Amino acid sequence: xxxxxxDIAKQAGVSxxxxxxxxxxxxxxxxxxxxxxLKVIEEMNYVPSAIARSLSxxxxxxxxxxxxxxxxxxxxxxxxxxxxxxxxVGLNIILFNTNNNVKSELKALEEVKKHRLxxxxxxxxxxxxxxQTDFIETIRGINIPIVLVSADLSYINxxxxxxxxxxxxxxxxxxxxKSGHKKIGIITGIMSSSSAVNRLKGYKRALEENDIPIxxxxxxxxxxxxxxxxxxxxxxxxxxxxxxxxxxxxxRMTLGVIKALVELKxxxxxxxxxxxxxxxxxxxxVGIDLSYMEDSPMELGEVSMNLLLDILKSREDEGKIKRIxxxxxxxxxxxxxxxxxxx
Amino acid sequence: xxxxxxDIAKQAGVSxxxxxxxxxxxxxxxxxxxxxxLKVIEEMNYVPSAIARSLSxxxxxxxxxxxxxxxxxxxxxxxxxxxxxxxxVGLNIILFNTNNNVKSELKALEEVKKHRLxxxxxxxxxxxxxxQTDFIETIRGINIPIVLVSADLSYINxxxxxxxxxxxxxxxxxxxxKSGHKKIGIITGIMSSSSAVNRLKGYKRALEENDIPIxxxxxxxxxxxxxxxxxxxxxxxxxxxxxxxxxxxxxRMTLGVIKALVELKxxxxxxxxxxxxxxxxxxxxVGIDLSYMEDSPMELGEVSMNLLLDILKSREDEGKIKRIxxxxxxxxxxxxxxxxxxx
DNA sequence: CTGTTAGCGCTTTCAC
DNA sequence: GTGAAAGCGCTAACAG
Numbered sequence: 001x002x003x004x005x006x007d008i009a010k011q012a013g014v015s016x017x018x019x020x021x022x023x024x025x026x027x028x029x030x031x032x033x034x035x036x037x038l039k040v041i042e043e044m045n046y047v048p049s050a051i052a053r054s055l056s057x058x059x060x061x062x063x064x065x066x067x068x069x070x071x072x073x074x075x076x077x078x079x080x081x082x083x084x085x086x087x088x089v090g091l092n093i094i095l096f097n098t099n100n101n102v103k104s105e106l107k108a109l110e111e112v113k114k115h116r117l118x119x120x121x122x123x124x125x126x127x128x129x130x131x132q133t134d135f136i137e138t139i140r141g142i143n144i145p146i147v148l149v150s151a152d153l154s155y156i157n158x159x160x161x162x163x164x165x166x167x168x169x170x171x172x173x174x175x176x177x178k179s180g181h182k183k184i185g186i187i188t189g190i191m192s193s194s195s196a197v198n199r200l201k202g203y204k205r206a207l208e209e210n211d212i213p214i215x216x217x218x219x220x221x222x223x224x225x226x227x228x229x230x231x232x233x234x235x236x237x238x239x240x241x242x243x244x245x246x247x248x249x250x251x252r253m254t255l256g257v258i259k260a261l262v263e264l265k266x267x268x269x270x271x272x273x274x275x276x277x278x279x280x281x282x283x284x285x286v287g288i289d290l291s292y293m294e295d296s297p298m299e300l301g302e303v304s305m306n307l308l309l310d311i312l313k314s315r316e317d318e319g320k321i322k323r324i325x326x327x328x329x330x331x332x333x334x335x336x337x338x339x340x341x342x343x
Numbered sequence: 344x345x346x347x348x349x350d351i352a353k354q355a356g357v358s359x360x361x362x363x364x365x366x367x368x369x370x371x372x373x374x375x376x377x378x379x380x381l382k383v384i385e386e387m388n389y390v391p392s393a394i395a396r397s398l399s400x401x402x403x404x405x406x407x408x409x410x411x412x413x414x415x416x417x418x419x420x421x422x423x424x425x426x427x428x429x430x431x432v433g434l435n436i437i438l439f440n441t442n443n444n445v446k447s448e449l450k451a452l453e454e455v456k457k458h459r460l461x462x463x464x465x466x467x468x469x470x471x472x473x474x475q476t477d478f479i480e481t482i483r484g485i486n487i488p489i490v491l492v493s494a495d496l497s498y499i500n501x502x503x504x505x506x507x508x509x510x511x512x513x514x515x516x517x518x519x520x521k522s523g524h525k526k527i528g529i530i531t532g533i534m535s536s537s538s539a540v541n542r543l544k545g546y547k548r549a550l551e552e553n554d555i556p557i558x559x560x561x562x563x564x565x566x567x568x569x570x571x572x573x574x575x576x577x578x579x580x581x582x583x584x585x586x587x588x589x590x591x592x593x594x595r596m597t598l599g600v601i602k603a604l605v606e607l608k609x610x611x612x613x614x615x616x617x618x619x620x621x622x623x624x625x626x627x628x629v630g631i632d633l634s635y636m637e638d639s640p641m642e643l644g645e646v647s648m649n650l651l652l653d654i655l656k657s658r659e660d661e662g663k664i665k666r667i668x669x670x671x672x673x674x675x676x677x678x679x680x681x682x683x684x685x686x
Numbered sequence: 687c688t689g690t691t692a693g694c695g696c697t698t699t700c701a702c
Numbered sequence: 703g704t705g706a707a708a709g710c711g712c713t714a715a716c717a718g
Contacts, residue, residue, distance in 0.1 A: 002459075002486070004695055015705045020697060030703055045484050050457040051403065052695035054394045055710050062437070070422050076414040083413070083440050087447075092454055094405070095438040097426050104430075111435055114393040116345075141388050143345070226625075259628035282569075285602035286629040347711055358689045363713060373687060395711030398694050 003046045012040040023048055054116070062092040063308065064112045066122035068100040074251070074278060074297050075123070078149060081301020082121055089309065091118070102131045109138045119145040119308045121301075124153055126193045126224065145311045149304040150297070152194045159311060161304045161324040165195045168293045168328040169202025169247075172275045175291070175330055176245045177210050180338030181273060185218045185236050185243035187229050187253055196221075199249050199277070218243055222253050229256025237264070244338065245273035251280050251292075258288065269337045279331075289333035300326065346389045355383040366391055397459070405435040406651065407455045409465035411443040417594070417621065417640050418466070421492060424644020425464055432652065434461070445474045452481045462488040462651045464644075467496055469567065470533045488654045492647040493640070495537045502654060504647045504667040508538045511636045511671040512545025512590075515618045518634070518673055519588045520553050523681030524616060528561045528579055528586035530572050530596055539564075542592050542620070561586055565596050572599025580607070587681065588616035594623050594635075601631065612680045622674075632676035643669065 005023075009016040014033055021029050022037045029037075040046075054060045065082060067075040083093055094117065096108035102125050112120050124135075132155050139146065139156065148160025169186075176184050186203050189196030200219065207214050217239055220232040229248060233256065236242045248254040254276030258268070266272050268288055276292040283290050303324060311322065348366075352359040357376055364372050365380045372380075383389075397403045408425060410418040426436055437460065439451035445468050455463050467478075475498050482489065482499065491503030512529075519527050529546050532539030543562070550557050560582055563575040572591060576599065579585045591597040597619030601611070609615050611631055619635040626633050646667060654665065 006695080016696080017698080017706080018704060021704085024697080026697085028703065033703080047453070047456045049398075049459060049695055050454075051394055051397045051459055052710090053697075055392075055398050055694085055712085056696040056698085058710065060394065065438075070426070071416055071419040073414055073416050073419070076416070076419055079413050079438070080440055080442075083438070087450075092458070093438050095408075095422070095426070095436050097423055099423075107430075110390070111393075113390045115435070116392060116394055255625050255628055262628060262630050281624070282598050283629075285598055285605060286626070286631065287605050288629065349711080359712080360690080360714085361688060364688085367713080369713085371687065376688085392711055395694090396713075398696085399711075399713040401694065 002049075003044050005046075005048065008037065008040050008044060008046050011044065012037050058116075060116055060118055061090060062094055062115070062117055064094045064096065064108070064115075064117045064120040064122075066096045066098060066105060066108045066112075066120060066124075068098050068123060068125050070095070070097040073281065074295075077297035078123070078301040078304075081298040081303075082305045083301075085302055085305045085309075098125060100125045100127075102135070106131065106134060106138055109142060112144060113142050117144060119147065119312055121147045121149055121304050121308055123148065123150045126151060127190045129192055145308060147304050147308045147311070149300055150295070154194055157321055159307065159322045161300055161307055161326060163195070163295050163300070164325045164327045165198035166202040166205070168277065169199035169249075170206045171202070171328070171330045172199075172247050172277070172293050173203045173206035174210075175332065175336050176247070176273060176275060176338075177206060177212065179273070179336050180340065181243075181245040182212055183215075183218070183241070183243040184212075184245045184247065185220070186247040187220050187222045187232050187249060187257065189222060189224045189249050189253075191221055193224075196224075196249060203247065222249070222256075224250045224253060226252045226256040226259070229253035230260045231256075233257045233260035234264070243272075245269075245275070245336070248274065248276045251276060251278040253277075254280055254290070254292070258283075269335045270339050273338060274335045277328075284333070289335055291333045291336040292331050293328045294331050295328055296326070345392075346387050348389075348391065351380065351383050351387060351389050354387065355380050401459075403459055403461055404433060405437055405458070405460055407437045407439065407451070407458075407460045407463040407465075409439045409441060409448060409451045409455075409463060409467075411441050411466060411468050413438070413440040416624065417638075420640035421466070421644040421647075424641040424646075425648045426644075428645055428648045428652075441468060443468045443470075445478070449474065449477060449481055452485060455487060456485050460487060462490065462655060464490045464492055464647050464651055466491065466493045469494060469536045472535055488651060490647050490651045490654070492643055493638070497537055500664055502650065502665045504643055504650055504669060506538070506638050506643070507668045507670045508541035509545040509548070511620065512542035512592075513549045514545070514671070514673045515542075515590050515620070515636050516546045516549035517553075518675065518679050519590070519616060519618060519681075520549060520555065522616070522679050523683065524586075524588040525555055526558075526561065526584070526586040527555075527588045527590065528563070529590040530563050530565045530575050530592060530600065532565060532567045532592050532596075534564055536567075539567075539592060546590065565592070565599075567593045567596060569595045569599040569602070572596035573603045574599075576600045576603035577607070586615075588612075588618070588679070591617065591619045594619060594621040596620075597623055597633070597635070601626075612678045613682050616681060617678045620671075627676070632678055634676045634679040635674050636671045637674050638671055639669070 005016045005019050022034050098104035222228045248257045348359045348362050365377050441447035565571045591600045
């Protein structure tokens with residue numbers, strides 16, 4: 001059917017070993033025969049089989065990426081970052097989309113093992129607590145380097161690149177304080193995720209350092225998604241003394257907040273200041289100058305790919321856990337400004 | 344290193360063929376030995392090598408997806424649709440992101456061949472005319488089923504699933520006419536893409552059917568992206584008699600139009616009606632009730648995956664081209680309403 | 687029902 | 703410099 005290395009060998013009048021050598025530059029081949037071989041390859045339109053090569057070398061040239069939601073451009077950016085540098089080093093990518101479902105995640109990990117992938121970069125599902133032991137067992141049994149990206153796991157210590165969420169929460173809060181706010185509400189992510197916990201930690205730290213009392217009514221737990229954030233925002237106005245600023249701990253929750261504020265006919269930041277987490281695509285074109293803490297997911301992708309490469313290279317310190325924390329950037333556009341109105 | 348089928352065979356006291364049989368259910372195995380085998384597999388934590396299996400069967404269980412921009416949630420949706428049904432039938436996905444770059448696309452196709460993938464689903468780069476012959480040659484030489492999705496190629500006839508763009512342009516235009524508009528501007532995509540051509544065709548047809556003259560100043564060629572659409576929208580107002588409605592032929596161009604209108608302090612639809620193509624994520628929460636033609640990219644993904652499966656199944660009518668056109672849906676939210684103001 | 691054997695298409699010693 | 707041969711981990715006749 002398809003042309004193989006032996007066909008080329010026969011046609012070129014040499015052995016298949018020689019073909020292999022010119023293909024891999026693995027040892028010197030007389031210039032003359034090399035050219036002959038190359039010519040035949042060209043003529044017969046031969047493309048070596050990655051599968052056969054993998055089997056023979058006991059090593060693939062592909063890695064796995066596991067993400068919870070391929071539809072979210074945040075993960076799109078991460079993948080773009082990964083694939084950019086993967087392409088440079090000749091690595092292919094097998095993609096798994098889990099829909100934030102642990103069962104799928106576990107299945108993906110099985111596939112990774114089946115395919116003997118070189119390594120995996122994954123951002124685990126959030127809000128998962130029930131399958132921890134399954135997960136840990138799978139990881140242990142897999143014997144393939146894993147790099148976490150963007151989301152950490154509390155119950156197992158793995159390599160990965162993360163955003164410094166404490167710093168994120170701290171910076172966002174500090175920015176609001178600096179601009180005059182004292183009544184600052186926060187809508188966190190699910191508290192079973194470390195990022196939610198850490199951002200809240202940063203929030204509290206900033207308040208404490210500025211001797212601003214921490215008010216529990218100002219702290220609300222969302223789920224990283226729009227609807228709950230929308231409701232929670234409205235809830236803020238059910239108490240006598242609502243905040244003058246809100247911190248929304250994800251981009252989708254930021255949209256929930258905005259939706260609520262638009263409905264309430266409240267202007268940003270005149271009636272309510274706002275700082276989000278991660279860019280809200282093109283929100284500026286509708287006249288909202290949103291300030292936010294920026295993760296730079298593409299950078300996360302690049303760094304995680306580099307980390308994986310690093311781990312792959314260093315066999316000696318095998319098993320050593322490497323973790324990288326990337327500081328988020330504060331992007332100030334105006335939505336954080338304090339107007340001193342009493343609400 | 345890793346445990347192989349022979350290890351299992353030895354441990355279970357049978358031949359590796361038997362192991363293979365229980366693994367694949369390829370023929371009857373005595374219940375007793377089957378159980379024994381399964382137990383050993385479990386104990387030794389054995390996972391069969393997909394690579395070895397592929398080589399032996401001369402067939403992979405993975406397909407390729409090639410998209411121009413993984414960062415665009417439109418393609419995220421397509422991939423989600425594909426992977427959903429791919430998972431059901433046990434197929435894995437190798438992903439290639441081309442950044443809308445033909446060279447990358449060609450390289451991706453090479454990889455596809457190297458890996459002997461079962462098939463490819465791709466949406467080709469747009470606005471490419473220079474590498475046509477390379478592309479055709481690569482396709483011809485690849486001998487692997489290809490399914491196009493969402494974007495067609497004019498210079499080669501391939502299987503694929505597409506959106507009925509003529510109908511899209513027609514419906515969008517008709518909706519505006521029905522709601523009272525006669526002066527309708529359109530910002531098209533790059534005219535080297537068939538979707539741009541066809542939407543414009545639909546636009547003209549609708550006008551003709553309603554005896555509305557086609558005015559060239561109302562037709563502007565964009566590039567599917569925001570910035571140009573923004574400029575072109577402003578251009579509309581440089582002539583004496585601007586349109587009362589605009590059709591924007593992509594979601595990013597819709598944003599460009601909106602950006603321009605916001606800057607010009609024009610309300611939608613009171614000062615300018617608007618119909619877009621494809622959903623603009625969450626635009627409603629900022630108070631713009633955008634009407635648009637909806638592609639349903641996830642459906643495109645599902646249908647294209649099913650088409651590929653179809654092609655894979657039917658070896659007899661090999662080479663037969665199968666094309667599916669999906670009618671887009673008109674989603675009316677209010678932004679198309681005519682207010683009868685003279686601008 | 688199960689074992690033997692011959693590959694699948696490459697890479698990699700080991701000779702010459 | 704190049705060829706012969708073994709082997710990567712599995713599947714698929716073919717016997718029995």
